[in-house]
Amino acid sequence: MKLKILSIFSLGLLLTVGLNSTIYPQGFPNKEIQMIVPYPPGGGTDILFRIIAEELTKMFRVPVNVLNKVGGSGVVGTSSILSAKPDGYTVLGTTITPLTFVPSVNTKVPYNAARDFYSLGLIAHQQKILVVKSDSEFKSLEDVINMAKKKPRELTCGTSGKGADSYFALQQLNKAAKVNITFMPFEGGGETITNLLGGHISMSFSNFGAVEPYTKVDRLRVLAVTGEGRVASNPNVPTFSERGYPQVDVKMSYLVMAPKGLPLAIIDAWKKALKAVMESPKVTSAGEKLDFVIDLQTDSEKVGLYLKEQLEKYSKLAADIGIRE
Amino acid sequence: MEAFSNLIIGFSAAIQPVNLFYCFLGVFLGTLVGVLPGLGPAAALSLLLPTTFYIPPFSGIVMLCGVLYGAQYGGSTTSILVNIPGEPGSAVTCLDGYAMAREGRAGPALGIAAFGSFIAGTISLFGLIFLAPVLSEAALRFGPPEYFALMTSGLMIVIYLARGSMVKAMMVAAFGLILGSIGIDPVTGRTRFIYGIVPLMSGVNLAVVVIGLFGVSEVLLNVEKRLKQEIYTTKIKGLLPTLQDWKDSISPIIRSSFLGFFMAIIPGVSVTIPTFVSYTLQKKISKHPEKFGTGLIEGVAAPEAANNAAQCGTLVPVFSLGIPTGATTAILLGALIIYGLNPGPSFIKESPQFFWGVIASMYLGNAMLLMLNLPLIGIWVKMLKIPYAILFSLILLFCLVGSYSINNSVSDIFIMTAFGFVGYLLKKFNYEQVPLVLALVVGPMMERALRRSMIMSKGSFFIFFQRPISAVFMVLALVMIISPFLFKKRLGEELISEGKG
Numbered sequence: 001m002k003l004k005i006l007s008i009f010s011l012g013l014l015l016t017v018g019l020n021s022t023i024y025p026q027g028f029p030n031k032e033i034q035m036i037v038p039y040p041p042g043g044g045t046d047i048l049f050r051i052i053a054e055e056l057t058k059m060f061r062v063p064v065n066v067l068n069k070v071g072g073s074g075v076v077g078t079s080s081i082l083s084a085k086p087d088g089y090t091v092l093g094t095t096i097t098p099l100t101f102v103p104s105v106n107t108k109v110p111y112n113a114a115r116d117f118y119s120l121g122l123i124a125h126q127q128k129i130l131v132v133k134s135d136s137e138f139k140s141l142e143d144v145i146n147m148a149k150k151k152p153r154e155l156t157c158g159t160s161g162k163g164a165d166s167y168f169a170l171q172q173l174n175k176a177a178k179v180n181i182t183f184m185p186f187e188g189g190g191e192t193i194t195n196l197l198g199g200h201i202s203m204s205f206s207n208f209g210a211v212e213p214y215t216k217v218d219r220l221r222v223l224a225v226t227g228e229g230r231v232a233s234n235p236n237v238p239t240f241s242e243r244g245y246p247q248v249d250v251k252m253s254y255l256v257m258a259p260k261g262l263p264l265a266i267i268d269a270w271k272k273a274l275k276a277v278m279e280s281p282k283v284t285s286a287g288e289k290l291d292f293v294i295d296l297q298t299d300s301e302k303v304g305l306y307l308k309e310q311l312e313k314y315s316k317l318a319a320d321i322g323i324r325e
Numbered sequence: 326m327e328a329f330s331n332l333i334i335g336f337s338a339a340i341q342p343v344n345l346f347y348c349f350l351g352v353f354l355g356t357l358v359g360v361l362p363g364l365g366p367a368a369a370l371s372l373l374l375p376t377t378f379y380i381p382p383f384s385g386i387v388m389l390c391g392v393l394y395g396a397q398y399g400g401s402t403t404s405i406l407v408n409i410p411g412e413p414g415s416a417v418t419c420l421d422g423y424a425m426a427r428e429g430r431a432g433p434a435l436g437i438a439a440f441g442s443f444i445a446g447t448i449s450l451f452g453l454i455f456l457a458p459v460l461s462e463a464a465l466r467f468g469p470p471e472y473f474a475l476m477t478s479g480l481m482i483v484i485y486l487a488r489g490s491m492v493k494a495m496m497v498a499a500f501g502l503i504l505g506s507i508g509i510d511p512v513t514g515r516t517r518f519i520y521g522i523v524p525l526m527s528g529v530n531l532a533v534v535v536i537g538l539f540g541v542s543e544v545l546l547n548v549e550k551r552l553k554q555e556i557y558t559t560k561i562k563g564l565l566p567t568l569q570d571w572k573d574s575i576s577p578i579i580r581s582s583f584l585g586f587f588m589a590i591i592p593g594v595s596v597t598i599p600t601f602v603s604y605t606l607q608k609k610i611s612k613h614p615e616k617f618g619t620g621l622i623e624g625v626a627a628p629e630a631a632n633n634a635a636q637c638g639t640l641v642p643v644f645s646l647g648i649p650t651g652a653t654t655a656i657l658l659g660a661l662i663i664y665g666l667n668p669g670p671s672f673i674k675e676s677p678q679f680f681w682g683v684i685a686s687m688y689l690g691n692a693m694l695l696m697l698n699l700p701l702i703g704i705w706v707k708m709l710k711i712p713y714a715i716l717f718s719l720i721l722l723f724c725l726v727g728s729y730s731i732n733n734s735v736s737d738i739f740i741m742t743a744f745g746f747v748g749y750l751l752k753k754f755n756y757e758q759v760p761l762v763l764a765l766v767v768g769p770m771m772e773r774a775l776r777r778s779m780i781m782s783k784g785s786f787f788i789f790f791q792r793p794i795s796a797v798f799m800v801l802a803l804v805m806i807i808s809p810f811l812f813k814k815r816l817g818e819e820l821i822s823e824g825k826g
Binding site: 040041043044046047050051054066067068069070071072073075076079102105106108110153156161162163182184185186187188190191193194195197198199200209212213214216217219286289290323325 | 367368370371374378465466467468469508509511512513514515516523524526527528592593642646647648649652655656658659662663665668669670671672732733734773776777780781783
């Protein structure tokens with residue numbers, strides 16, 4: 001009896017394996033997959049991709065391992081897939097920063113994202129916010145602009161280094177409002193917030209997830225948010241365009257990229273898996289917690305065009321303010 | 326006392342069998358991670374992070390914290406036995422720890438490292454209980470000018486107290502600062518000194534340099550003088566610290582515990598810098614500073630106590646402000662966020678059971694570590710009886726694997742090897758390695774702090790003297806440079822002549 005159950009069970013197992021190979025042709029995947037994340041472990045981006053990798057592991061039934069290759073604002077990890085085999089076993093989980101923001105400042109970056117990579121999917125995005133200390137004199141975006149006009153170069157804004165999303169947000173504001181708020185570079189969100197709380201900088205560009213613990217206890221105040229409309233979780237925060245600065249529209253995007261030249265069947269397998277994973281409750285709830293708006297687009301041509309547009313747009317901005325090299 | 330009643334609630338959570346199990350698993354894995362060079366706590370935490378999604382949040386955090394302080398326990402083991410720091414935080418331990426091992430006193434060195442860590446863990450636990458919320462607010466007052474002044478004075482103190490020539494120490498420190506500037510310019514975003522080599526964009530990794538500098542160079546030196554092998558095999562004097570060892574170590578342990586804990590509360594300082602400072606301070610106030618580096622037990626006790634206390638100190642801003650102090654605590658914060666807890670200023674009030682439970686578990690974990698590590702000493706010491714030919718091949722192997730595993734990068738292996746030769750040359754020509762390591766640690770931080778300060782002050786250097794905290798540190802640094810010119814003598818002068826002789 002036991003033997004019978006066992007044989008039925010193993011038959012079922014065989015069947016699922018067989019089934020598996022019909023979903024994912026050519027036996028893909030039949031070994032473990034590496035997802036390179038060009039950011040340090042523990043940050044928001046890393047956590048998001050780790051949760052996605054967990055779900056992909058269930059979907060593909062092979063381990064999907066996250067490999068952190070850190071450095072150079074993400075360029076180090078991103079360029080490492082240039083030399084990877086286009087077989088679907090090495091992919092990149094990244095923000096748009098090393099794909100378009102950094103190359104628009106630094107022309108020596110050894111790739112052109114739209115040309116050299118294949119986009120499996122744009123999976124999520126995140127809006128940026130302008131935040132100040134609660135006990136600061138700035139009650140609104142207008143207060144900041146007025147003060148910046150009165151005292152040029154006096155105000156400082158903490159952002160990540162030149163070419164980061166938050167840096168471009170500040171430059172867009174400087175340009176749109178014709179002010180000169182000095183940018184002060186920090187290594188990451190945590191360090192920026194420490195300095196903001198300590199009163200060493202006047203303001204910062206951040207995101208809702210990062211400041212929520214401090215806005216809740218009234219130590220930080222959010223003045224405005226980028227993007228088309230107000231955010232559902234924080235309906236009281238006005239958008240930059242409502243306040244007359246529609247040019248301030250930096251948006252962080254999150255993508256899964258692969259080396260160019262993937263076989264069609266493997267592309268299909270990946271896109272199917274991504275679609276299922278991004279709808280899974282684990283990923284959606286993580287997205288909420290970490291303040292990512294999940295918004296999957298798997299049309300590679302469209303995403304490629306988006307990358308191209310973004311690169312052109314920010315290259316122009318970088319050239320305008322004289323930091324492109 | 327509210328803190329105590331809370332702590333009792335915490336212990337009742339930590340003592341649950343399932344939590345005890347995860348605590349043990351954490352400290353056990355941590356010890357392992359500490360012993361293996363290269364595989365640091367940050368890498369280990371990121372590997373473990375996904376697995377904790379399947380266990381209760383509290384158990385998960387207890388385990389991750391266990392890895393964190395367990396690694397500090399284990400990191401000293403290889404420093405003492407084979408001169409490879411398991412973690413950068415144990416680099417200083419190499420100096421006297423390895424010298425002790427060569428004298429056949431590896432047992433007492435390992436013993437005092439374990440006891441020192443335990444005592445430091447206990448002291449900083451009380452620090453966490455009473456001071457966590459207050460201290461983290463004070464740490465916020467450290468802005469860019471304060472950081473720059475703090476780092477500068479730290480570097481100057483280490484140069485001042487270097488063995489041998491102070492000029493040589495300065496040269497080595499300058500070399501470290503230059504190395505620290507490789508990579509991306511923090512303000513302009515330009516790449517510097519990378520010569521088209523993309524992996525260099527992130528700079529040279531500290532752990533990679535340290536492994537080469539201490540581990541590989543030691544192998545090279547020993548290949549040269551292989552006759553001395555009998556030192557290891559013949560005399561192994563005692564396994565535990567003697568009464569005299571205790572007398573020598575107890576006040577350094579207590580002092581370094583306080584120092585490590587308080588320094589680490591400042592975000593960015595992390596674990597490595599306090600070990601340097603505590604070692605140097607110990608040397609400064611010692612009656613026989615010239616003997617440091619020749620196998621003095623205080624030289625092991627001080628940095629080992631400091632790194633454990635510092636590991637606890639780094640948790641203060643994490644739990645009371647939700648601010649990460651370094652790579653490892655960033656991962657811990659990430660885990661808290663995934664669990665749906667909101668680390669931040671209101672965290673301790675909102676989840677007292679969680680916070681106090683983690684604190685209680687840390688105490689239990691420290692006790693477990695002591696029990697785990699003491700019996701192991703006998704086994705570790707026997708490792709030194711392995712014949713040279715095999716031992717050194719193994720050391721090289723660990724150096725290679727260790728340096729690769731940090732960032733999965735082949736170029737790190739080349740960098741590690743290159744620094745093996747650099748370390749060899751430094752030792753050959755009597756240059757100290759310590760200022761190089763410290764300069765590499767603080768260099769990038771110092772540069773960023775300097776340039777941010779310059780942005781704040783619009784280019785005026787007076788900013789460092791206008792703010793009280795930074796003014797104190799700057800004056801201290803200046804005294805260090807100027808005093809040898811005024812008095813034509815500095816501390817440990819005897820040793821300089823000794824070095825020449």
